[in-house]
Amino acid sequence: MKPALPLLLSCLLAACATTPPPSPTVAVKLLAFNDFHGNLRTPNSGVKQPDPNRPGKTINVPAGGSAQLAALIKRLKAANPNHAVVAAGDLIGASPLLSALFHDEPTIAALDAMGLDFSAVGNHEFDEGGAELLRMQHGGCHPQDGCQAGPFTGARFGYLAANVIDERTGKPLLPAYAIRRFEGVPVAFVGMTTKATPAVVNRKGVAGLQFRDEAETVNALVPVLREQGVKAIVVLLHEGGTQTEGAGINDCKGFSGEIVDIVKRMDAEIDVVVTGHTHQPYNCELSGKRVTSAYSFGRVLTEIDLSLDRSSGDVIKHRAENLVVRADGPADQAQLDLIAKYAALTQPLEERIIGKLPAAMSREATPGGNTALGRMVANAQLAAMRDARYGAAEIGLVNLGGLRADLRPDAQGQVRYGQLFTVQPFNNNLITLSLTGEELLSLLEQQFDAKGEMYAWQFSSNVAYRWSAKRPAGKRVDVASLRIDGAAWDAKRLYRIAVPTFLADGGDGAKMLTHGRDRHVGPIDLDSLADYIASGEAGKPLGEQGIVRED
Ligand SMILES: [Zn+2]
Known part of the structure; x- marks a missing residue:
């Protein structure tokens, strides 16, 4: 009998089974959207999709609604332990009465409830001025209208504004970036709006603020992030581009716009650019970077998969897919309750003929x-x-x-x-x-x-x-x-x-x-x-x- 060898082997196998060596990569899922504009209810514009019954033709699929968006985010988060929900600005402003009547407090609450982590500011975040944007972040009652629907405690998610400089302090109005760790590997999120914001917002809204060049701003942050051991950088940028007419939501056909030159000038260390402002869907790879946009009004959600090298911390692979947030998809009850609460308050005014x-x-x-x-x-x-x-x-x-x-x-x-x-x-x-x-x-x-x-x-x-x-x-x-x-x-x-x-x-x-x-x-x-x-x-x-x- 030679019992020693099989015994030793089984021990080794048991040991192997209990402590597997860590995978050399860490998988992270980002869920991204932009230009939500307070569309808590399904907007009346849908998403053009190929018609399954008529090859070459398209149909309009009703899409969006915070309840449907939240349900989709919840499902994708549950299936992916390493995740972050991010946005590229214009989440508030130019919103329907349901949200606007309460200075977009309902939208901030809805975004918190769907688990948004970080958003860039967009031009519309400045519609009511820098002080009001700070109230959206930190809470408090509106200076004129007070607390119309109960206390407002501000957003739990973080607004990021690397290129928006408060002229009194010389510093960004809101944090420039945030860092999240996934199984110990750090990923930085940098938020910015278009430097053209002053041209598209009422003058009062941008008083005392400077809007700096997007690529120069983020490039200057790269060494700051590197010093903190960060090699994976995601930019949330409220600026975008457009494809040629008729392109699909996951295409990048005839892509043009301000974002093209901005991305070209960005440091090679930047991996992903989540964009917006043009209200367009696209899924591009430009200068080796993933560049996405999820249409507008919560009609599309972008899922971005990053593969991080566990030892170097760098992004070694990225892919993305734009998903239609179908209006007939599952709906999140907490969002439906929130909509019902504000609808009861706005209905008499809204329904007035x-x-x-x-x-x-x-x-x-x-x-x-x-x-x-x-x-x-x-x-x-x-x-x-x-x-x-x-x-x-x-x-x-x-x-x-x-x-x-x-x-x-x-x-x-x-x-x-x-x-x-x-x-x-x-x-x-x-x-x-x-x-x-x-x-x-x-x-x-x-x-x-x-x-x-x-x-x-x-x-x-x-x-x-x-x-x-x-x-x-x-x-x-x-x-x-x-x-x-x-x-x-x-x-x-x-x-x-x-x-x-x-x-x-x-x-x-x-x-x-x-x-x-x-x-x-x-x-x-x-x-x-x-x-x-x-x-x-x-x-x-x-x-x-x-x-x-x-x-
Ligand atoms: Zn915009």
């Missing part, structure tokens, strides 16, 4: 760049500001980006306050100001990009002109065709224009409006739209507007 419309007002542009909704809102502004006490406006003008949803009346043709709020959630006062005819023409030219494509100003029905992208920059509008109230344009005459404060401050590239003189402040844009619809004026046919593209 404002008036009737003969048809849906859409943001779909004619070749000239005109939209039914834009024209109606500009007409409403003109109607509100025509009065001498508001500066005797002659023209209404609004930017298409300020109109956040189409307006669809119900079967009886009625529209409700909650719908109007979703269209114009920014609480902009209207301003009447004067431009000379010459300046008005320059303003018209400021809506074209370098290629002559148009980011359309939406004018009241009494403005007509013809334009062509083929003519050189600065001469795209045919001056001879420019008419206001049926009269030929006059270079020397002063024109009184009613615009939202955002445009009056030069937002969306309307720099010429900062020269506007003799300013009169009027009502909130939303109130002027509600009054206009209530008056029945909006129900009259809007007529064809003479903004015509010639090429």
Whole structure:
């Protein structure tokens, strides 16, 4: 008998079974989204997906809702012990009434309940100013409206703002980064917003703040992180890009935009860039980095798998997939309860019938760049500001980006306050100001990009002109065709224009409006739209507007 060997072997095997050698890699799952904009309820826009029944065609899949998003996050977290939930900004601001009526406190509570860990700030986090953003983080009652729905304790998740510098202290307004350890391996999350934030936010919102170059900011942090032993770096950045028309949510076709150059200039040590701002879905690999975006309004969730080298701490592999957050998917009860709580408070206001419309007002542009909704809102502004006490406006003008949803009346043709709020959630006062005819023409030219494509100003029905992208920059509008109230344009005459404060401050590239003189402040844009619809004026046919593209 030789019992010694089998006995020894079985001991070795037993020992092996109880203490396996650690895997050389650590798997981490990141769950990421962006541009949630307080969409606690499923938004009315879905996600285009390939139609399983008609090859080559697409169908619109209803998607989003905080309950569905939370349920999906919960399931993915349960299956992946090493995880972090992250976001790339614009989680609040420009939100539906359900959240906005309470200064987005409901959205902060919902994001905490779904387990968000970190988010970059976006431009919309500054809609109500830096002090209000700090209140979102740290809690407290609103300075004017108090604690409308009980005490507000602030976000448990951490807002990150590496490139937003408080001019008084010279330091970031909120922490620049956070570090999480997964089985001992550190991963850094750096948060930033677009440096163009001051151009797209009301001036008051960004007072006393500097917005620095994104790539330079994060590159300067790399040695700081390396000193702390961090080699895996995830950037949460509220800036993005776009694919070519018709690309899928996991494609990276014809990808372009500000983010391309920013990523190109980023340090090689950076592994993943979770992006946003453009409200687009994509899944790219740029300069060896994973670059993702999850559309907007919680309709898509990005899962990002990182494989970390346990000894070096570096990311050795990354993959990502954009998942549709199906509206008919499982719903998280805690989110449903939260929505019900605020819905009970907002319902009377939300359901208030404002008036009737003969048809849906859409943001779909004619070749000239005109939209039914834009024209109606500009007409409403003109109607509100025509009065001498508001500066005797002659023209209404609004930017298409300020109109956040189409307006669809119900079967009886009625529209409700909650719908109007979703269209114009920014609480902009209207301003009447004067431009000379010459300046008005320059303003018209400021809506074209370098290629002559148009980011359309939406004018009241009494403005007509013809334009062509083929003519050189600065001469795209045919001056001879420019008419206001049926009269030929006059270079020397002063024109009184009613615009939202955002445009009056030069937002969306309307720099010429900062020269506007003799300013009169009027009502909130939303109130002027509600009054206009209530008056029945909006129900009259809007007529064809003479903004015509010639090429
Ligand atoms: Zn944004």
